[in-house]
Amino acid sequence: MTMTTATATALKRLPVIDSHTAGEPTRVVLEGGPDLGSGPLSERAKRFRQEHDHFRSAVVNEPRGSDVLVAALMVPPHDPDCAFGVIFFNNVGILGMCGHGTIGLMATLAHVGKIQPGPCRIDTPVGPVTAELLADGRVSVRNVPSWRKDAGVTVQVPGLGPVTGDVAWGGNWFFLVTSPTPALDLSHVETLTSQAWAVRQAVNAAGWPEVDHVEFFGPPGDAGNHSRNFVLCPGKAYDRSPCGNGTSAKVACLAADGKLAAGAVWRQESILGTVFEAGYETGADGGRIDPVITGRAWITAESTLIFDPTDPFLNGIRTAD
Numbered sequence: 001m002t003m004t005t006a007t008a009t010a011l012k013r014l015p016v017i018d019s020h021t022a023g024e025p026t027r028v029v030l031e032g033g034p035d036l037g038s039g040p041l042s043e044r045a046k047r048f049r050q051e052h053d054h055f056r057s058a059v060v061n062e063p064r065g066s067d068v069l070v071a072a073l074m075v076p077p078h079d080p081d082c083a084f085g086v087i088f089f090n091n092v093g094i095l096g097m098c099g100h101g102t103i104g105l106m107a108t109l110a111h112v113g114k115i116q117p118g119p120c121r122i123d124t125p126v127g128p129v130t131a132e133l134l135a136d137g138r139v140s141v142r143n144v145p146s147w148r149k150d151a152g153v154t155v156q157v158p159g160l161g162p163v164t165g166d167v168a169w170g171g172n173w174f175f176l177v178t179s180p181t182p183a184l185d186l187s188h189v190e191t192l193t194s195q196a197w198a199v200r201q202a203v204n205a206a207g208w209p210e211v212d213h214v215e216f217f218g219p220p221g222d223a224g225n226h227s228r229n230f231v232l233c234p235g236k237a238y239d240r241s242p243c244g245n246g247t248s249a250k251v252a253c254l255a256a257d258g259k260l261a262a263g264a265v266w267r268q269e270s271i272l273g274t275v276f277e278a279g280y281e282t283g284a285d286g287g288r289i290d291p292v293i294t295g296r297a298w299i300t301a302e303s304t305l306i307f308d309p310t311d312p313f314l315n316g317i318r319t320a321d
Contacts, residue, residue, distance in 0.1 A: 014305040017111065019104040021297040022274035023240035026104030027071040029059065040078045045087050045125035049094050054315040056089045061316030064305050067091045067237040070101045077123035085123040091235035096126035097171030099244010099293050103139040106131050107297035126171060138296045141244060145288040146170045146252040155202040163199055170248030173210045175203045184218040184228045184271055189238060192216060196232035215246045225267040225275055242270040247278045248291035255280055255289045
């Protein structure tokens with residue numbers, strides 16, 4: 001049931017479970033993925049990227065997936081304290097961590113009877129995370145240590161002029177725009193996408209090539225929340241959820257500015273109006289914090305992907321980064 005370069009036609013069927021976390025989809029491959037060998041997940045993720053990219057594309061890209069889809073490949077953990085291992089991937093490549101995807105993964109594991117309410121450790125390419133299935137069905141994820149690398153960075157963006165923001169790590173690299181603050185609603189998604197893409201290119205060119213996510217902020221639609229965001233992911237699809245990693249990066253910046261105390265709650269609203277509750281515990285390493293993101297996922301499908309060896313798009317329709 002494994003798909004390799006030499007034996008791609010041997011794979012006919014792959015069972016998957018789909019969910020959405022606050023609107024953002026996750027597709028979990030519980031078994032049947034490529035043999036990535038052993039060792040740290042960072043090494044296996046590199047092997048996945050270099051030797052099995054066709055599998056990634058076949059699972060998440062059209063015609064079986066879409067640009068917005070994030071998938072989770074279950075693998076044996078390397079860290080002995082972890083119950084599961086996972087490598088997340090999307091329409092253009094491998095992700096270090098994925099907050100909404102971890103919530104979706106936990107909902108899937110509960111759905112198939114592999115976990116009960118309570119905490120469990122999950123190994124990822126950027127380090128272990130602790131996720132807890134709560135009694136009410138929500139999931140809390142203690143993400144990897146997060147921090148702000150650079151504050152108040154200003155870049156010149158064609159069509160926008162000067163744009164200022166922070167470069168921060170929340171499991172992936174983000175540029176969090178502090179100025180300007182565009183209108184954040186669904187009617188402006190096309191404009192927001194093109195603007196965020198232009199910001200990313202300018203930030204990369206200005207000396208931060210590692211940044212692959214851009215996050216805009218504005219006032220919330222619900223006065224009970226603190227902020228609304230729009231997050232553009234590496235493959236040019238916007239995050240329907242408030243973005244677990246993006247919210248982790250936001251909390252790290254708030255902590256660095258003294259605007260959010262350890263243990264306090266930040267309610268981050270997505271462009272759809274869905275909400276993650278976020279907070280943090282003070283990390284052990286200087287300015288790094290341990291963010292905690294809480295949200296909920298819903299199972300949407302149990303299905304089997306079919307791979308016909310005569311299909312010209314057996315390995316998906318690839319998109320360019």
